[in-house]
Amino acid sequence: MNPVELARPEIRALQPYSSARMEARGGGSVLLNANESPWPPFACDRDWNRYPEPQPAALVARLAGLYGVGNDQLLVGRGSDEGIDLLVRAFCAADAILVSSPTFGMYAVCARVQGVEVIDAPLRGDFSLDVDAVLAAVTPAVKLVFVCAPNNPSGAGVPRAAILRLTEALAGKALVVVGEAYVEFIDPEGECRSLADRIGAIPNLVVLRTLSKAWALAGIRMGALLADARVIALLRKLMPPYPLPTPCIEIALRALADAGVCAMRERVATIRRERLRVSDALARCCCVRAVLPSQANFLGVRFEDAGRACEALRDAGVIVRDVRRYPMLGDALRVTLGSPDQNDRVLAVLRSLDGARTVSLAAARAGLPA
Ligand SMILES: Cc1ncc(COP(=O)(O)O)c(C=O)c1O
Numbered sequence: 522m523n524p525v526e527l528a529r530p531e532i533r534a535l536q537p538y539s540s541a542r543m544e545a546r547g548g549g550s551v552l553l554n555a556n557e558s559p560w561p562p563f564a565c566d567r568d569w570n571r572y573p574e575p576q577p578a579a580l581v582a583r584l585a586g587l588y589g590v591g592n593d594q595l596l597v598g599r600g601s602d603e604g605i606d607l608l609v610r611a612f613c614a615a616d617a618i619l620v621s622s623p624t625f626g627m628y629a630v631c632a633r634v635q636g637v638e639v640i641d642a643p644l645r646g647d648f649s650l651d652v653d654a655v656l657a658a659v660t661p662a663v664k665l666v667f668v669c670a671p672n673n674p675s676g677a678g679v680p681r682a683a684i685l686r687l688t689e690a691l692a693g694k695a696l697v698v699v700g701e702a703y704v705e706f707i708d709p710e711g712e713c714r715s716l717a718d719r720i721g722a723i724p725n726l727v728v729l730r731t732l733s734k735a736w737a738l739a740g741i742r743m744g745a746l747l748a749d750a751r752v753i754a755l756l757r758k759l760m761p762p763y764p765l766p767t768p769c770i771e772i773a774l775r776a777l778a779d780a781g782v783c784a785m786r787e788r789v790a791t792i793r794r795e796r797l798r799v800s801d802a803l804a805r806c807c808c809v810r811a812v813l814p815s816q817a818n819f820l821g822v823r824f825e826d827a828g829r830a831c832e833a834l835r836d837a838g839v840i841v842r843d844v845r846r847y848p849m850l851g852d853a854l855r856v857t858l859g860s861p862d863q864n865d866r867v868l869a870v871l872r873s874l875d876g877a878r879t880v881s882l883a884a885a886r887a888g889l890p891a
Pocket of ligand 1: 599600601625669673701702703730731732733742743744
């Protein structure tokens with residue numbers, strides 16, 4: 522099955538823009554084909570006066586090596602957000618996407634911006650993916666099924682077997698897009714590993730990866746979309762000619778070098794240790810109702826009074842994400858795992874809330890004003 526057959530016919534037929542860089546692939550030392558400045562902006566040894574490579578070969582090769590896919594099965598873009606947007610624009614016109622709420626909001630936003638319908642097959646009460654509900658909700662209009670694994674904002678991992686059931690059942694009907702922004706943080710011995718190793722074998726599987734989380738590069742806006750080579754070729758037609766700024770390409774290559782890989786693994790190990798420590802400590806706070814099991818670099822935390830906890834944290838200079846507007850999370854905040862010191866600050870504020878609550882309960886029992 523050719524997954525591109527699911528794309529919008531006008532995109533499949535589109536004659537893409539041919540950029541000066543692409544046309545000049547043969548080389549040459551005097552570049553007078555892109556209306557660039559012949560001089561750099563200030564004295565420097567960088568060619569910042571030149572447009573960057575549309576898909577920088579060294580970066581594509583390094584990322585493809587790290588993710589275990591072919592160079593032609595990977596597209597580098599400005600974060601995984603760009604991948605989501607490209608997919609919706611390429612595959613959906615008078616069509617639909619399917620999401621399982623509560624989940625990452627950009628799937629629905631990218632669809633709605635394009636006038637594309639969003640169908641919801643909610644997660645189960647324990648935030649696990651309801652594969653049967655997803656399959657029952659898929660209509661012929663659904664071209665993209667988004668699965669966030671681990672899920673944001675709950676943090677729940679998604680077993681590979683569940684996603685593979687979807688790709689199999691939807692072969693020839695829809696692409697299954699797996700948002701793996703947090704996959705580096707999963708417990709390695711679990712069943713929720715990345716599906717990058719199935720790219721190539723499963724034509725309707727797409728995996729979104731990012732350098733914004735474990736790789737600590739949110740500021741340079743860099744992410745990768747892994748898919749069947751025919752899907753990558755199609756999406757390249759939609760991309761602006763020079764999406765990636767040269768300094769960002771240089772920084773990414775530096776962070777992805779062998780030393781950077783070791784540093785990333787150390788950061789991830791620390792976050793995983795903190796995930797355990799902070800979950801345990803939070804579970805012992807009286808103001809906390811429950812800590813959701815997380816495979817990511819954040820914790821979904823249910824509070825007796827989430828508004829009060831959010832305010833107390835803000836008063837102490839700690840900003841967390843208020844996720845009370847999401848279905849099933851009306852009493853919850855999402856707390857990113859920071860450095861051990863930052864996490865201690867969160868715990869100190871919440872323990873002080875516990876202290877205040879103990880005092881007011883004691884006052885109530887003694888018939889005194891709180
Ligand atoms: C599930 C998920 N996907 C994608 C993104 C965006 O990633 P990027 O920075 O690569 O655009 C986020 C950001 O929080 C996210 O939670």
